[in-house]
Amino acid sequence: MSQVSLPPPLHPELPLTALAPMQDVTNHWFMKVIAHYGSPDYFFTEYFRVNDTSRLNRNILAAITQNDTGRPIFAQMIGESIPDLVRTAIELCNYNIAGIDLNMGCPAPRIYRKNVGGGLLLSPEKVDRILGELRQAVNDRPMTVKMRVGFENTDTFYEILDLINRHSIDLLSLHGRTVKDMYHGPVKYDLIASAVKRVHCPVLANGDIHSATKALEVLSQTGAAGVMVGRWAVGNPWIFNQIRQALRGEPITPVPFFEVRNYIDRLWQTPTAASMPMRSRLGYLKMFLNYIALTVDETGDFLRLMRQTQTEVELLNLCDRVFLTDLTKNLALAPSLSL
Known part of the structure; x- marks a missing residue:
């Protein structure tokens, strides 16, 4: 062969x-x-x-x-x-x-x-x-x-x-x-x-x-x-x-935090989201946020708070606070590996 x-x-x-x-x-x-x-x-x-x-x-x-x-x-x-x-x-x-x-x-x-x-x-x-x-x-x-x-x-x-x-x-x-x-x-x-x-x-x-x-x-x-x-x-x-x-030796385009917030929304809008029970939807989104947390927060605060949220509203409000409060913040190009 x-x-x-x-x-x-x-x-x-x-x-x-x-x-x-x-x-x-x-x-x-x-x-x-x-x-x-x-x-x-x-x-x-x-x-x-x-x-x-x-x-x-x-x-x-x-x-x-x-x-x-x-x-x-x-x-x-x-x-x-x-x-x-x-x-x-x-x-x-x-x-x-x-x-x-x-x-x-x-x-x-x-x-x-x-x-x-x-x-x-x-x-x-x-x-x-x-x-x-x-x-x-x-x-x-x-x-x-x-x-x-x-x-x-x-x-x-x-x-x-x-x-x-x-x-x-x-x-x-x-x-x-x-x-x-x-x-x-x-x-x-x-x-x-x-x-x-x-x-x-x-x-x-x-x-x-x-x-x-x-x-x-x-x-x-x-x-x-x-x-x-x-x-x-x-x-x-x-x-x-x-x-x-x-x-290619080009500078890497920075990713603003508000774009990360848009990405979270996009993950959220799966075709089946509407028919999933709230707990399943929450679990599904938290699975992705576990990974996103590694790239946005060296202290681990976001990870801890995110895991504690009980409802969609709580979770999305937390995301708003983290990603939309300071519009000058960008995603780290070399994330912390300590988590």
């Missing part, structure tokens, strides 16, 4: 950018919101859970069937049953997807305990069989993998990178932490640099890319073909445009 061409990026002369797949976050509406502020080259869906009784999740499928971002979307799967992964991949190829992505990095214990997501890194033989069968089934579309540098340690790292080569994977998104690290501790960018040298496909560096400046540092340190940004793009949807500005 030879490699398949990836969809053309927005700016072929610049490194690639991608929005990381995040469960419950990167749905159709959120991709649309990100596209409004400046799309990455590639989007990835939340993962489709795959097992012997699984069917394609309609909500996740909507990100593909209603894709109006103007950018390609890869369909991500999580599972370990080879016949069912093959069945699901073939089914997904009936839709307008950029390719199939296999999740080998999810660090949630309830996931890896089922030997899926990050749990697969414990079993290179299983990875070998899965990638072999999937590559066979998905031979005319890109086949991509998102993984971490290991489960508890990096014992299987190079063996799995060699499998990425053996099965002609077209793109590797690599988070520079182990599964057990979750989102804590330093990202091992040196291991991403080793992967870049070892695999034949483009590598997207992932993990703590919190600003455009950081993206440039990571690209230079790893030699990666691009960056994948997750949590920090939720807090700052302008980040992909800022990365492009930084790569």
Whole structure:
């Protein structure tokens, strides 16, 4: 099997950018919101859970069937049953997807305990069989993998990178932490640099890319073909445009706080918001505000007050106080990492 061409990026002369797949976050509406502020080259869906009784999740499928971002979307799967992964991949190829992505990095214990997501890194033989069968089934579309540098340690790292080569994977998104690290501790960018040298496909560096400046540092340190940004793009949807500005050596356009307040409204106005119970709506918005808090407030006051609010009115009034009181304030270009 030879490699398949990836969809053309927005700016072929610049490194690639991608929005990381995040469960419950990167749905159709959120991709649309990100596209409004400046799309990455590639989007990835939340993962489709795959097992012997699984069917394609309609909500996740909507990100593909209603894709109006103007950018390609890869369909991500999580599972370990080879016949069912093959069945699901073939089914997904009936839709307008950029390719199939296999999740080998999810660090949630309830996931890896089922030997899926990050749990697969414990079993290179299983990875070998899965990638072999999937590559066979998905031979005319890109086949991509998102993984971490290991489960508890990096014992299987190079063996799995060699499998990425053996099965002609077209793109590797690599988070520079182990599964057990979750989102804590330093990202091992040196291991991403080793992967870049070892695999034949483009590598997207992932993990703590919190600003455009950081993206440039990571690209230079790893030699990666691009960056994948997750949590920090939720807090700052302008980040992909800022990365492009930084790569071109242009000054980064500041984002006024009142624009952040508009972004919160946009997140709020999901097509289903009106039919959701108030507690669910509040929980949904707080999920995003957890990330936004990291980029706006080093003291943690906003985060604390936001989590204490009980009603929509309270929450939105707090947002008004924080984001609309001082119209000269801008979003920090290098957010605090202490929270």
